[in-house]
Amino acid sequence: MATMRDKYAIVGIGHTDYSLSSGRSELDLALEAIMAAIEDAGLGFNDIDGIVGDYPNRVDPMTIATALGMRNFGFFIETDFGGGGVPGGLLHAIAGIEAGRATSVVCYKSLNGSSKLTLPGFAFAVEPHEHGFTRPFGLLAPVAYAALSARRHMHQYGTTSRQFGAIAVACRKHANRNPNAIMYGEPMTIGDHQNSKMIADPLRLFDCYVEADGAAACVVASAERAKNLKQQPVYIMATAQACGPYLSRGTKDPTIEENETSYLAQQLFSMSGLVPSDLDVLQIYDDFTPFVLMAIEDLGFCSKGEGGPFVESGTIEWPDGKLPLNTSGGNLSEGCIEGFNHIVEAVKQLRGASTAQVKDAEIAMVCGANGVATSGLILRR
């Protein structure tokens, strides 16, 4: 895979409006995002010959292909797992092209939060098969796992709720420049964070993602093909999936040095030949603030246990921070499209088209969900 660097590119992006309740089906939303991405690339529907979805999915690749009237398409797959799997979808797109089974692959994610449990959401989209060991005790939603990991991080390193809040505040600040963010026009201070409703102590409402209706998509093609398309290509320097023995549906132990996200970092940096200080902007999966803080540590942007002071220092805030994070507002404030919104935002940054544009941004990272099997991307313009 070392030779994969810069051989493939994101040539088109598309997304719907993000809202709390669209009144539209996941298929409807997915098709809008996919059609927008294809059009953005300057391609026709007949050019698309591969489809990559993300499990769990209510609208699978076959349904998309049928709805688009696609004939004779020979490459389709769904990646594992939820917010961890989304960036890795592009790895599979590349694999399909590399194998000669496709030339232009569309990747997508579509969600309809309003059709799920709304109490206030945060319910498992699918039940892990070991649920008999958790549900009878009242571990019924991902926020509870995040709370257990967060408490352990606080115990071990002295991390505080205000430090988790610094992540939420930065994302909200960025969302307030993005008219498509669900929390656009709703500023948040650290005081607002500290006063928000406790959900699963130590996690408050503003530590949690905004469940959303919406879809996002992109088109992947070879760099060679990208040269003749409409947009300036965004090159894929590295993409990887990562899983480790200490996770997958247990609670993430934040003190263990080797984990899914550290394995991801090793792969992404080794493939790209970069080091953390080369990055201009970060898009890190933000279902719950503590997992962002842990990802920043595991990716090597600071040492283990130093995530709290790192996020509190202003480093992650646009425009003055050195490493702006989730510049569209992320899942915490733009709306949770399970991290596909992070891919779209990374591409916008590298096209110079973000609403919180990092000056001269050349290299962006996308990191999938922490504490589950994950995946990521390093992109360049």
Place this chain on the structure above:
Amino acid sequence: MPYLTGLPLPESHVDYNEFWQGCRMNELPVQKCKDCGWYRHYPRPLCPKCYSWNAEWSKVSGKGMVWSWTIITHPIHPAVVDKVPYNLVEIELSEQEGLRLISNLIDCRPEEIHIGMPVEVVFEEVTPEITLPRFKRTS
């Protein structure tokens, strides 16, 4: 009265049934590799340390400590609308570092719970088929 009632209960599963059968007899059987001695939970067919298929259900002491905890204060699922606030703990069993399971503490107010707190298992029968391993503090 059990600590929490009305929640979804374990369903029969060929890899897990012996755990729940043990709990019904007020035992805590944890899968242990017969070759390298490594405990594993949740149960699964193969030892992740030495790849041995030989395993036994070892009746562990039920003693351990609170590895982490949370208080669920908002009903995050219809099943707990009238249950909040309740505690949720992750217990590390004394047999092996990292051998952890999710449970509840039956005898603690939220402000009394802390990481490192010594605990031991108690068994709560919730139906004739299902007994759940919960925990209480020890001195």
